[in-house]
Amino acid sequence: MSLLSVRDLTVKFAMRDQTVTALNQISFDVGRGERIGIVGESGAGKSITGFSLLNLISKPGFIAGGEILFDGQDIAKMKEAELRKIRGNRMAMIFQDPMVTLNPVLTIGQQMVETLMAHRKLSRAEAEQIAVLKLREVYIPSPEERLHQYPHELSGGMRQRIIIAIALLLDPQLIIADEPTTALDVTIQADIMELLLELCQSNKVGLILITHDLGVVSQMTERTLVMYAGRIIENGPTREIINDPQHPYTQGLINALPQQTLPGHKLKQIPGNMPALTDIPPGCPFSPRCSYATDRCRSERPRISRYGTVEVACHEVERLLKDEKKEMTA
Structure with missing residues (x-):
């Protein structure tokens, strides 16, 4: 049985004059210790998916249908008391900006110790000892001293390492990382992603990595979901999706990478923009740009139809595959 099984998940937002659909019947599974990536442009529904998995959608948003089965329990139907036993304990989330995640008026030690004591029967001394060990795991220098410091006294890279340490405090089975390096310098991003991968592998923790960076996905994940306008349009092994994308949108994302363009030439772009939630076209939402x-x-x-090991939502994939075979044999 999968650790996480999402079935026909639909999330809507009640606007003043209408209700819009942010996630439209998405389904996927995450195995124990599996690392998957969720990619797509801004507005595709990636972050909403991450928040939904922990039932953190706040009003006017709401889960309108479907199931989020974590170890057989439906998170979408849990009460707040039950959710507190899951959040941070068995499923943890790493948010985009560490300065928003960390409480600026509490020391690092207070935040880590209180988290541990809220979920475990520990003395303060025992909780501090575990906090130090976790800071050491993420290569924080002088961890004993860092416990007494406030977030603003630390660099952006160090704050993000502390966020990762907090996410791993209670030995969760699954981590959801929402653009975990967005607020960091490019030079630090690679170090943070390498650290996250190392910790997930060594602790056998599942990972859902939400990002727009296909380069990061190719290095970090085993399987990739491509989202567009609140729907999953391609799902399969990361290597296959990167090397041989089937959906025209995924092909456009790959072709837009800088390394796909010769020096001195313009970058290839997908024409048009992601549709607004209030103006999703009928049929395939990508059709105006395809x-x-x-x-x-x-x-x-x-x-969604299966082609080998990849699932694709596209009417034209079969024809495009036939044309590709003809070109190869010509």
């Missing part, structure tokens, strides 16, 4: 779109694409929503 050079392969047909009348069927513009009127009928494509279902």
Whole structure:
């Protein structure tokens, strides 16, 4: 049985004059210790997916349907008291900005110790000892001293390491990392991602990495979900999706990478923009931007179909695969 099984998850937001759909019947599984990536442009629904998995959607948003089964328990139907036993304890989340996550008026030690004591029957001395060990795991120098410091006294990279240490405090089975290096310098980003990968592998912790960076996904994950306008449009092994993308949108994302363009030439872009939630087109939501779109694409929503080890939501994939084979044999 999968550690996490999401089935037909739908999330909506109640606006003043209408209700919009942010996630439209998405389904996927995460195995124990498995690392998956969720990629797509801003507005695709990546972060909403992460927040939904911990039932952290706040009003006017709400989970309108589907299941979020974590170890067989449906998080979407849990009461707050039950959720507190899951959040931070068995599932942890790393947010984009550590300065928003960390409490500026509490020391690092207070925040770590209180987290431990809220979930475990420990003395303060025992909790401090565990906090020091976790800080040492993420290569924080002089961890005993850091316990007495406030977040503003530390660098951005060190704050993010502390966030990772806090996420691992209670030995969770799954970590959701939402753009964990966005607020950091490029030189520090690689170190943080390498650290996160090392810790997940050594502790056998599952990882859901939410990012727009396909380069990071290719190095960090075993499987990738590609999202567009609140839907999963491609799902499969990361290596296959990076090397041989099937959906035209995924192909566009790969082609837009800087390394895909010759020096001195313009970067390749996907024409148009992600549709607003209030203006999702009928049929395939990517059809207005897709050079392969047909009348069927513009009127009928494509279902997920399996092609080998990859699942794709596209009417034209079969034809495109046949054309590709013809070119190879010509």
